[in-house]
Amino acid sequence: MPLLALTGGIASGKSTIAALLAQRGAIVVDADAIVRQVQAPGTPVLDGIAGEFGADVLRSDGSLDRARLAARVFGHPERLAALNALVHPAVREESESRFRAAFAADPDAVVVYDVPLLAEARAGDAWDLVVVAHAPAQVRARRLIETRGMTEDDARARIASQAGDDERLALADVVIDTADDLDATRRQVDDLWERVLHAR
Template sequence: MYLIGLTGGIASGKSLVSARLAERGAVVIDADLLAREVVEPGTPALEAIAGQFGASVIDGEGRLDRAALGAIVFADPARLEILNGITHPAVRALTRERISAAEADDPNAIVVYDVPLLAETSVAHGYDLVVVVEAAVAERIRRMVEIRGMSRDDVERRLRSQASDDERRAIAHVVIDNTGTIEQTRAQVDALWETVAGSAAGKH
């Protein structure tokens, strides 16, 4: 197995890159999807979140109200840290399960773990390669406001809660620039895939 850690700030274009890697044959494990899975109704993590943040973060169907929770934690770094202390261990455990399952299914698999907060966590990892997706901050803000409909204040709070471009670059083996066109980004991913495929073959 060859394991890639894929990261980037909000609206940097990780989804575009991970989708292209999947098209080329990678097994993609999405940390955001796992993060949703670990807070489904009935999970220990959701119970802990309700205990810490109150009933206002649970909707009428017993599910996590992400907007209500986000309004609380992105305005208060201490409370964000509390939330991360609940969800991150649960996500890490599920991640280990999914990576092990992918390797068991195909020992030669190229597995991509798409994780937004790779640079923010101090947990040791075993990635063969760390790929960081970047886009200019002004372009990321435009995408979040115009495409996602977020308020500029909310965008800026979220940006402040994440690592800086320099911090992400410091852990990167490869940086993909997604400020340009989709075709330009895909070309960078395709070049990366050719390199990775050769390196992965060399491991076996």
């Protein structure tokens, strides 16, 4: 019943790796999806966000205006810390509930926690393996410009706002280099999968 943490900076190819692992039979628990769930209308987390950052971070339908909230915390570490204090405990609780449910349903399951902010929020947790998707910052910036329409300055600012590569790589048991093509990434995922299966 291995529990893997999969992390990587923005545009590092982490989601691609998660999808490849799911194709091989892993149960993927998506931290971003959990964040959206715990911030849904009517949840204590969303009420707390509105109380902390103002009701104008909510849309007319009561949902969170993520772009407005991001603009309010981006570049302001103390504001970001206040947001994380509201969100991270709820995400931790829900993710651990999902891990337990997955292993209860199949004790031999391989569970992968797809978590962008591992270095920032859960580096000290007990993972069987930490897998880091890695590509150089210039490669990730180019991907953001080409696939998300960002300006170069915006792309570099987004990358700089996250944990540094050295901080993430220091946590890694396995590094998957995604700077090359998809076939190269797929081969590395195959090697990881074999390692996990043999360790079960």
